[in-house]
Amino acid sequence: MIYVGIDVAKQKHQVAILDDEGEIYRDGLVIMNNRTGFQELHEILCHIRGETKQDCQIAMEDTGHYSLPILQFLKRNNYSTYCYNPILIKEFSKVHTLRKTKTDKIDALVIAKKLMTDFEKREKNLNETKMELKELTRHRRRLGKHQSFLKTQYTRILEKSFPELATYGQVRHSAYMIKLLKKYPSPKKIAAAHQKTLSNLLGVNNSHVSASKLQQLAKESIGYYSEVTELELTQTIEQLNMYEKQIKKVDKRIQEIMDTFDSPIVTIPGISYRLGSIILAEIGDIHNFETPSQLLAFAGMEPSIYESGKSKGSGKMVKRGSPYLRWAMYHAARLIAIYSPTFKTYYEKKMSEGKHYNVVISHVAKKLMRVIFHLLRKGQAYKEA
Numbered sequence: 001m002i003y004v005g006i007d008v009a010k011q012k013h014q015v016a017i018l019d020d021e022g023e024i025y026r027d028g029l030v031i032m033n034n035r036t037g038f039q040e041l042h043e044i045l046c047h048i049r050g051e052t053k054q055d056c057q058i059a060m061e062d063t064g065h066y067s068l069p070i071l072q073f074l075k076r077n078n079y080s081t082y083c084y085n086p087i088l089i090k091e092f093s094k095v096h097t098l099r100k101t102k103t104d105k106i107d108a109l110v111i112a113k114k115l116m117t118d119f120e121k122r123e124k125n126l127n128e129t130k131m132e133l134k135e136l137t138r139h140r141r142r143l144g145k146h147q148s149f150l151k152t153q154y155t156r157i158l159e160k161s162f163p164e165l166a167t168y169g170q171v172r173h174s175a176y177m178i179k180l181l182k183k184y185p186s187p188k189k190i191a192a193a194h195q196k197t198l199s200n201l202l203g204v205n206n207s208h209v210s211a212s213k214l215q216q217l218a219k220e221s222i223g224y225y226s227e228v229t230e231l232e233l234t235q236t237i238e239q240l241n242m243y244e245k246q247i248k249k250v251d252k253r254i255q256e257i258m259d260t261f262d263s264p265i266v267t268i269p270g271i272s273y274r275l276g277s278i279i280l281a282e283i284g285d286i287h288n289f290e291t292p293s294q295l296l297a298f299a300g301m302e303p304s305i306y307e308s309g310k311s312k313g314s315g316k317m318v319k320r321g322s323p324y325l326r327w328a329m330y331h332a333a334r335l336i337a338i339y340s341p342t343f344k345t346y347y348e349k350k351m352s353e354g355k356h357y358n359v360v361i362s363h364v365a366k367k368l369m370r371v372i373f374h375l376l377r378k379g380q381a382y383k384e385a
Contacts, residue, residue: 002048002056005112007104008067009033015041016108018116020054027109033066038073045079059115061086068131071124082115083124089114122288133257134281138324140250140274147243150236157233160224162187164217171208176201182237185230187221190214265372267381269343270335275328279372282325286376295373299325301366333365342385343368 002025007014015029025048031037045056058074060067062083074081093110115121151173158165158172164187165172180201184190190198198211254277258266265276282299289295296302300321337347343364350360375382 001116002045002052002054003112003116004045004056004058005108005110005115006058006060006070007108007111008060008063008070009104010066013037013070014104014108016105016112017048018109018112019052022113022116024109028105033069038070042073042077055080057082057115059084059111059121061089061111075124081124082118082121084111084114127285129257129260130281130284133254133277134284136250136254136257137278137281140247140254141278141324143243143247143250147240147247150240150243154233154236154240157229157236161226161229161233162218162221162223164221164223168209174208176203178237178240182234185233185237186225187218187223188225189230190218191221264375264379264381268332268336268368268371268375269339269382270337271332275332275335278324278328279332282322282328283372283376286373289373292370292373296366296369297321299329299369301326301329301362301369329365329369330361333361333368336368337361337364340384 001020003018003020005016005018007016011033013031013033015031016027017025017029019025026044029041029044031041049056057080059082060071062085067083071081071083089107089111092114093106155172158181165177171177180190180198183201184193184198193215195211195215198214202209202211202214251274255273258273258277258280261280263276263280265271265280266273268276271279283289283295286295289298293302298321300323333343336343338344346367347360347364350363351357355363371382374380
């Protein structure tokens with residue numbers, strides 16, 4: 001067997017090749033991150049396989065978007081490909097040398113050695129539909145963060161220009177109020193507006209604030225007036241509307257993909273399509289995990305353990321896995337503790353033991369992860385105990 005290690009980078013990739021006895025067959029090979037470079041690597045590997053009459057395995061670090069193009073190319077050319085967490089490669093390197101030397105050439109060689117000595121490795125399965133779901137759910141989260149920032153900006157502008165509106169709480173965030181403020185972005189313009197126009201914008205059945213009351217607040221407002229503030233508020237509202245449309249479009253696409261999977265994860269009480277899509281996308285192929293403990297480790301939800309001589313102890317969670325999966329699991333744990341009788345009983349039991357709320361939720365999340373593992377492995381819907 002020929003073992004190939006690739007150190008992935010932005011513009012070029014370093015390649016090291018070992019034979020079946022661990023001897024360096026070739027190192028110092030650099031390929032560019034383009035079609036010409038990929039084709040060059042393919043031709044070299046074809047030549048080596050023809051010369052040695054041996055198959056080859058290829059490994060690289062799982063470095064997010066940098067590794068995806070070459071991984072896709074290798075899969076399409078039917079190579080056995082493996083991906084390692086960068087932390088595993090770092091720790092493996094420490095085992096083999098005390099030197100603090102790090103170069104792309106050395107890293108590629110370390111990856112190849114790790115591949116050769118790893119007897120429990122699992123080939124990377126590139127499910128394009130799940131990859132799309134993963135990209136979509138992460139994109140959805142980024143859009144949500146931008147939207148949250150804009151909502152904060154919107155509130156800040158109103159507290160400066162129309163502080164009286166703050167007494168009505170969430171009314172200022174309602175769709176009708178945002179629509180009204182886009183047309184009349186200051187108390188001065190609201191006070192000068194026709195009352196019938198304001199009533200139409202607020203809606204006939206609006207019981208929170210009337211057009212006359214809003215105009216009275218606007219006339220008596222002590223808010224800071226500026227044309228720049230008006231412009232800022234108008235553009236912030238336009239951006240909020242844009243993000244709202246984009247999020248709806250992404251949510252619709254996520255729903256379509258989830259419908260094709262028909263996953264048992266959405267049968268769990270409290271887990272919606274959106275939350276379930278994040279968990280499913282981050283886990284990927286459930287058959288990559290032999291036990292629930294492996295899945296917990298992948299999510300970074302296992303506690304750190306220390307044993308030396310007579311001293312034993314466990315610390316905080318390692319948090320080395322997927323932060324997206326960990327975030328989704330904690331939100332799901334909070335919801336399932338409300339909607340599932342089984343998990344609610346478990347939650348109350350842990351709370352009665354005097355544990356902190358966050359500790360209890362972490363216990364619920366771990367229990368939920370074990371349930372998800374078995375549901376996905378067996379393809380069964382969730383049923384209450």
